[in-house]
Amino acid sequence: MIQKIAWKNVWRNKLRSIILITSIALGIWAGLFMMSLTTGLNTQRIGNAINSGLGHIQIHHPEYTKEYNPKYFIKDTALLSQTLSQIPTIKSWSYHNNFTGMIASPTSGYGVALIGINPLTEKNTTSIHTKIISGTYFTSDKKNQIVIGEKLARKLKVELNNKIVVTFQDTSNNIISGAFRVTGIYKTASSSFDESIAFLNKKDLEKLAGTSSIVNEVIVFLDDVKDVAPTKNNLSTSLPMLQVRSWDDISPELGYANELMSIALSVFILIIILAMSFGIINTMLMAVLERKRELGMLISVGMNKRKVFSMILNETLYISLIGGPIGIIGAWATINHFGKVGINLSSMGKGLDSLGIGSIIYTKLDSQMYLTITIVVVLTALLASIYPSLRALRMNAAEAVRQN
Amino acid sequence: MSLIQVTNVHRVYNETDIPVSALKGVNLSINEGEFTAIVGPSGSGKTTLLNIIGGLDSATDGSLEVAGKNITHLATNELIDFRLNNIGFVFQAYNLIPVLTAKENVEFIMLLQGWEKNKREQRAMQLLEEVGLKEKVNSKPSQMSGGQQQRVAVARALASHPKFVLADEPTANLDSASTNNLLDIMVELNQREQMTFVFSTHDQRVIDRARRVITLEDGQIKSDIYK
Numbered sequence: 001m002i003q004k005i006a007w008k009n010v011w012r013n014k015l016r017s018i019i020l021i022t023s024i025a026l027g028i029w030a031g032l033f034m035m036s037l038t039t040g041l042n043t044q045r046i047g048n049a050i051n052s053g054l055g056h057i058q059i060h061h062p063e064y065t066k067e068y069n070p071k072y073f074i075k076d077t078a079l080l081s082q083t084l085s086q087i088p089t090i091k092s093w094s095y096h097n098n099f100t101g102m103i104a105s106p107t108s109g110y111g112v113a114l115i116g117i118n119p120l121t122e123k124n125t126t127s128i129h130t131k132i133i134s135g136t137y138f139t140s141d142k143k144n145q146i147v148i149g150e151k152l153a154r155k156l157k158v159e160l161n162n163k164i165v166v167t168f169q170d171t172s173n174n175i176i177s178g179a180f181r182v183t184g185i186y187k188t189a190s191s192s193f194d195e196s197i198a199f200l201n202k203k204d205l206e207k208l209a210g211t212s213s214i215v216n217e218v219i220v221f222l223d224d225v226k227d228v229a230p231t232k233n234n235l236s237t238s239l240p241m242l243q244v245r246s247w248d249d250i251s252p253e254l255g256y257a258n259e260l261m262s263i264a265l266s267v268f269i270l271i272i273i274l275a276m277s278f279g280i281i282n283t284m285l286m287a288v289l290e291r292k293r294e295l296g297m298l299i300s301v302g303m304n305k306r307k308v309f310s311m312i313l314n315e316t317l318y319i320s321l322i323g324g325p326i327g328i329i330g331a332w333a334t335i336n337h338f339g340k341v342g343i344n345l346s347s348m349g350k351g352l353d354s355l356g357i358g359s360i361i362y363t364k365l366d367s368q369m370y371l372t373i374t375i376v377v378v379l380t381a382l383l384a385s386i387y388p389s390l391r392a393l394r395m396n397a398a399e400a401v402r403q404n
Numbered sequence: 405m406s407l408i409q410v411t412n413v414h415r416v417y418n419e420t421d422i423p424v425s426a427l428k429g430v431n432l433s434i435n436e437g438e439f440t441a442i443v444g445p446s447g448s449g450k451t452t453l454l455n456i457i458g459g460l461d462s463a464t465d466g467s468l469e470v471a472g473k474n475i476t477h478l479a480t481n482e483l484i485d486f487r488l489n490n491i492g493f494v495f496q497a498y499n500l501i502p503v504l505t506a507k508e509n510v511e512f513i514m515l516l517q518g519w520e521k522n523k524r525e526q527r528a529m530q531l532l533e534e535v536g537l538k539e540k541v542n543s544k545p546s547q548m549s550g551g552q553q554q555r556v557a558v559a560r561a562l563a564s565h566p567k568f569v570l571a572d573e574p575t576a577n578l579d580s581a582s583t584n585n586l587l588d589i590m591v592e593l594n595q596r597e598q599m600t601f602v603f604s605t606h607d608q609r610v611i612d613r614a615r616r617v618i619t620l621e622d623g624q625i626k627s628d629i630y631k
């Protein structure tokens with residue numbers, strides 16, 4: 001019956017309870033939605049970086065990454081291939097022969113990274129072939145094709161099928177140039193990527209440099225990003241003479257952003273929780289003080305402190321337990337919806353583009369987070385209800401029943 | 405042996421700047437089955453005395469024995485239990501839980517005592533019938549008149565099988581018809597079941613129907629008359 005009374009008491013001041021329930025629901029909803037937005041943002045940022053070329057793991061000659069000098073290439077590709085094919089967590093890999101060089105159009109020239117790829121294997125790894133906005137991705141057998149980013153094309157003022165001159169230093173430090181035809185233009189979520197990376201056929205580059213087939217970079221993709229650390233260890237032990245780095249070794253800033261966002265999120269969640277607690281404390285205190293006489297009467301006729309305490313505690317819990325699930329279910333529905341259709345932020349997309357996120361954000365939240373938030377909300381509600389409940393106990397029976 | 409034994413009770417309110425001496429050495433003995441009115445001018449200490457007898461307030465000095473038990477120094481929780489099991493209360497107003505029906509209000513006290521549902525319901529129905537509210541068992545307090553609410557309060561006070569019923573100005577908010585009706589019920593319960601009533605009042609019609617009238621003045625008993 002005490003639960004029943006508590007439940008009925010919740011609905012004595014309907015408007016007030018509904019306002020409190022709504023604010024709890026909105027708080028949770030906003031908190032979860034914010035989380036899903038940042039999680040989505042981060043996942044996309046990292047995912048885009050990984051898919052457009054970073055890969056989960058990269059393998060190089062240990063000297064190569066110091067100056068990106070192509071003379072440090074991987075000699076024993078037979079062992080490499082064998083090792084890669086024997087590790088089950090690895091989904092696919094591709095071999096690159098990279099050079100740093102210059103691309104010149106009739107109007108201007110820019111320094112770029114020239115990625116020499118094998119078009120067949122490359123499609124199993126990086127996602128550039130899906131980002132072509134005009135032209136093709138090495139579909140014909142024609143020689144000296146080049147695929148460049150949209151931003152670089154704009155800066156060079158070149159269009160599809162225009163010729164550009166590529167200049168680079170070969171493995172023996174000779175300067176070599178060749179004319180290439182722009183057969184494809186791609187656009188990824190990152191404009192800085194688009195202006196600094198050009199893709200060429202590995203064979204064309206090697207022919208120009210007069211070398212045999214060379215591998216100075218291996219991009220490895222896994223089935224599951226969670227396997228990065230063990231796979232990296234596995235590769236390091238199997239290939240002690242090579243440098244094996246994971247995506248976050250190579251681009252630690254992607255990880256830092258993750259940490260930074262989670263700190264910002266914690267602060268945000270803390271503020272929501274504080275606001276929620278104050279809302280609960282304030283409202284329930286009001287409800288208790290307003291019923292001073294009634295509570296005094298209950299204590300007078302023999303309702304003991306434990307029962308009064310649990311009645312008020314129950315009232316608070318009911319309110320939280322209605323508001324909480326509404327907020328959580330609402331957030332779940334919203335996050336699921338925008339996880340599918342995405343939120344188009346193209347109005348502010350320029351900034352996001354340069355961050356490598358893309359202008360459509362797909363919200364995303366670990367199911368674990370829902371559980372955590374549920375626990376946090378219940379705990380907050382419990383803690384916040386303690387003070388009003390204690391306050392109810394301070395009612396002095398003799399005082400409360402005095403009629404004036 | 406007396407049911408209520410008040411011995412040299414003093415009550416000084418110290419919360420104010422100048423301490424107020426509300427009771428100045430009250431000695432009083434009330435026996436089982438009495439129907440006692442405590443009367444006196446406003447501020448004479450009636451409420452203070454009833455609160456002390458009812459274990460709602462404690463005496464600054466003196467001692468109090470109720471049903472053979474000295475309750476002067478009981479701890480708060482023990483006092484609450486003592487009240488629950490020994491005393492029925494009827495206040496001037498705010499007697500009932502607004503969200504519950506008349507029947508549930510009467511049941512509530514038995515629930516606190518741990519009665520099982522069937523017995524609770526049966527006794528609540530019976531008591532409400534006795535106070536003439538058979539038709540109102542499922543009404544909320546807001547759907548009843550002041551007199552009806554006070555009758556529910558009397559039923560509630562009796563539900564726990566108390567040793568006596570304390571009522572501080574139970575008729576103060578009632579019109580004369582309701583006052584008479586409530587008194588009829590109280591007198592009837594007193595005569596038929598020997599239920600002891602101690603109540604305070606200003607109302608001459610209520611005083612007229614009491615069998616013992618104790619007059620307080622300035623915190624002391626001025627007269628104590630059996631009729």
Ligand SMILES: Nc1ncnc2c1ncn2[C@@H]1O[C@H](COP(=O)(O)OP(=O)(O)OP(=O)(O)O)[C@@H](O)[C@H]1O
Pocket residue numbers: 417418419420424425426444445446447448449450451452453
């Ligand atoms: N909490 C308090 N603090 C200080 N003084 C108090 C307090 N309660 C009562 N008093 C004083 O004690 C005296 C007795 O008060 P009490 O309420 O017992 O009188 P009463 O006979 O019930 O009066 P009434 O007929 O108006 O109800 C009064 O002078 C009152 O002002």
Ligand SMILES: [Mg+2]
Pocket residue numbers: 450451452572
């Ligand atoms: Mg009084």
